[in-house]
Amino acid sequence: MKYLQIMFILILLLWTTGCDDFLLIEEVDTIIVFGLDTSDKEGAFTFFEASPVFSETADKKYNIKKAVAHSAREARNILNAQATGHTVGGKIQLVILGKNLLKEKNIYPHLDVLFRDPKNEINARMLVVDGDVDQFLGADMKDKGRIGIVIPDIMRTTHRVGGTVDTLLLDYHRQMMDKRVTPSMSEMTKMEDELIVTGTALLNREGLYAQSINRRESSLLLMLQRQTNNPLSLDFRLPEDFVKAENERTEMSINIDNINYETQVNCDQENFELMIDMDIKGDITQKLFYFDMENRKQDFEKQLDKQLAEDFEKLIAKFQQDELDPAGFGRYAKAYCYPQWKKIKNDWPKDFAKSKVTIRPHIEIRDYGVQY
Amino acid sequence: MQKYAYNQISLMQYIFLLYKTQLGIGVFTLPRIVAEDVGHDGWISILLGYMLSNIVSILVIKLMEKHPDQTLYEILPCFFGKWVGNLINIILILFTLIGASIVIFGIISIVQVWSMPKSHQFVLMLLFLVPVYLVTKQGVRNMSNYAQFVFLFTMWQPLLIMSTIYDAEILNFLPIFSEGIPHVLEGVRGTLFSFMGFEMSFFLYPFLKDKKHAIRGVIIANTLCLNILLSVTLICFSKFSQEEILDFIWPTLNLLKTIQTPVLERLEIPFLSFYLPVVLISVVTYLYISLLGITTLTKKSNHIPYLWIVLLAWTILSIFYTPSINTLGIVSDWWTEASIYIVFYFSVFLWGYSLIYHRWQKRGLG
Structure with missing residues (x-):
């Protein structure tokens, strides 16, 4: 009987998925930045994904991919076709939105995949870019480091001295759902080759961009909040x-x-x-x-x-x-x-x-x- | 006739077994359910549900005190005669068995959604059934020891939930009684599912060694359960707006997802994994009680053959049928509805009946 029990347990152990399903970090395409902007195509958006490169033979430390698609999942399929490894969305640090896009469309439904899939990280920071997301991401980062680390760091330090709000993806979700507030998120722009926080972008109840306030007004907003x-x-x-x-x-x-x-x-x-x-x-x-x-x-x-x-x-x-x-x-x-x-x-x-x-x-x- | 003396449990074990049976999968959905039914006053409904559960628990113990060596399965044929009594017994057996099935299929679907999306239901079922088999096999004392161990093993979990309290918004709770007191009372119904488990006193009382303190034990168990349910709900309400809670299927897990640490992310996964032993106690207790009913009904002394039958049935079911979240929700709604009749109404009725029954019996003898 004892023998049978042990056999039974061993047979069960054979079924465990454990170690045969593993990922090497070099083979993983970890998305750090997720971006969204307007596109020329009717009804479609430009999606950006930046991920760090760990390969020693590559010159650049990070890689930016973009795709024009109607939805985030569709874009993922296109981007997967360019990826060198398995794409992982669980480490997103930053969600970048183009200001021009926000003026036209409420992007909340398009971020649905980030909230719905529990594997995705909802502690990512939200950012509105004054200008083109493509150009913003193309800033010269030689003297700064990986884009997905640097921008959240700039935003965090600016928030610490009261220059902007600190809106995480989950805060954005709350602000969109909550009828008692309207959403607000950090705003940045590219000045020559420097990235700078200009203040806070305010969205209206419909999720469209309404106006911006500068860094000093952001401090006052933080005091009110x-x-x-x-x-x-x-x-x-x-x-x-x-x-x-x-x-x-x-x-x-x-x-x-x-x-x-x-x-x-x-x-x-x-x-x-x-x-x-x-x-x-x-x-x-x-x-x-x-x-x-x-x-x-x-x-x-x-x-x-x-x-x-x-x-x-x-x-x-x-x-x-x-x-x-x-x-x-x-x-x-x-x-x-x-x-x-x-x-x-x-x-x-x-x-x-x-x-x-x-x-x-x-x-x-x-x-x-x-x-x- | 000390039929259950071989498997006696102490008051401490009794408390933990009841408490951990009560804490099932209800804790994940309770904030949403009360938000749906009542709104931001939902936490008051939980308090009222707690009081109601306490009252019924006391009645159950009062009833059992008159039959210290019998479970409900043996009392019912005494009260209502063989046929009616055994019919109610069959209903009770089905009720507890379906309860155990809902919990095990529910936790498997939660684990699949949150942490192991690629694993087949069948594999998870097989793995979960190993501890279920080992614990259920040995009877009540082993179950209680397991519950005691799990209590110590998961002591850190309430602390992790408490740690999410930063940025709480007190204004979310105002105004109190916004829709009037009757509205809050209506919501009590929805909270009862989460307190379900104290009715196990019907069956565990004969095993209890220290029968004098049974009432105290059941109230302590209810209070421990309230502590978890209320703190989870209050924190969810203070962190999320009402609209947002309605959007989450399992608000408690979303709450844990908001924890930010420099290195670790997605703390809900370890939380959920360590919560599995807690949920399995609900499965084990309900399963054992239904098996106890079957053995009483068939007048056998060994419940293990029936245990094998149930486990086999679950395994086969898990291969061929994967319940969706909606199906699980509908089935557990039915079960909650049934449990309100079986546990609350029926307990009160039974208590009243027993008063009349005993008076009548005395007169008959005198």
Whole structure:
């Protein structure tokens, strides 16, 4: 009986697939970058795939393939015909979208394959390129390294100082599905031979490109989104008569590392009203002028509050003009004004354009460095 | 008549066996099911489902206390006479057997989708049946030891789920009772499937050595189960928007997919692999209970021949028939519907009946 049992187990082990199905890394075409842009053909897109090359005989460290196809799976079939090895999609680090494409089409349905197949990585970063994806990927990378590593690194470092949002593929999925926000993602462009983050691209409810905001406005957006895990750097230019500048420089910067939010919501009015108080703790990192901080700190903070409030007001007006809610104010609307929300939930951004949002920053300067 | 004394289990083993039987494949889909039924107030339904399960568990134990040496299979013919009692027994046997089949075919399809798309169902079935056979063969005490081992072995899993809590959005839970309390009550029905397993007390109670603390044991098991179900649901709701949860078939696994570590990716695969022993306990318990019914019905003492028949039937079925996700969903919906009648309504009815029965018997004797 014992013998039979052992035999039975051995027979079962024969069935295990284990080690006969293995892949050598040299023979694998690992996709690091997945790109999408317009094409000349009606109804089709240009698909890009960049993968690192491990072969010692090859000169370039990475290889970029492109194909014109109607869907990602169709493109994969074309690209497989060019690949030197088995194509693997589980390591995608970056999804690049052309701005021209986003202006015309909602690409969310076309990325379906990335979400549906559990083998694909959904922690890839999303990027909008101002210009041609083909040219962008063709940038000279001799002094930088592999494209699939370098670009996410640039985006991450820019996000860390508050220059852009950090939208992963799964965040994009959430933003597209969620009725309370509109999508936003990092935007880059190619300047001569350098790749540079220009700020954040904002998409509307339909998933089409609506407008871009610059790096400073992105910092403000991050503050509204409450994504302030990293210290944000904000630059200010104070009015000259306030500073009484002798050397005509009025620029200064502060580092923000802690914000407390207090929100008041008013649902009684016809339009939704929101007031957010931000208690901001910041350190001065640069100040190109002398100011009597010892006695007039209060005035100084008030001036910064005023300027910051104006900036927020302008930014929100900019959002409302195109019916965008990248900061997710809809969350407050749903949470605090549910009866009203139920009526408007399918086109919240339209209603947001009519809402009144007031941001009241209260900056408290904690630290000046080693000099006044 | 201490028929089950040879296989006695301690309170600890009893708790873990019940708890791990309850944790089946329900934990993967529960956040979506409550989101579908109730919306963002779904977690309250889970709490209510827990309370309901506790009440019924206590009634079950109260009923069993009067028959400490009998399983439900022996009690029913006493209560209702031979024919009706055995008819209900057959229904119970089918119910537990179908339950075990749903769980094993369900977990195979999940494993196929998430981690082993190229392996044939038959191969996975054969591999899963090895531990199922070895554990079920030895009876209740061995099953309980296995459950205890699995509990220790998978202690890190709740921690991994907890680690996804960063970036939680509290506003997702507001407003509470958005659609009114009746709406939340309607959703309780959908959560009961995940608590199913405590009804095993009907059959495991005679094996329990420390019968005084049976109620405490069953409540602890329910609470451990609630802990997992509630934390998974709360984290899913705080990380995903309602629209997004409805888009995921298994939100819990999607939740694990969001974990980012510098080297490791796709942590849901090791999670799923280590979760298999947990799921197999559900299979083993339901399977054993149905075999216990068959042996009681046929008055045999050995359940192993029947075990072979079931395992063989599963293997053959897995060669010729691959259930789709939809079929599995429909079958488990039926089973859930049936379990609400069999476990909840029938337990309460039986408890009421037993009160009348015992009073009547006393009077008859007096």
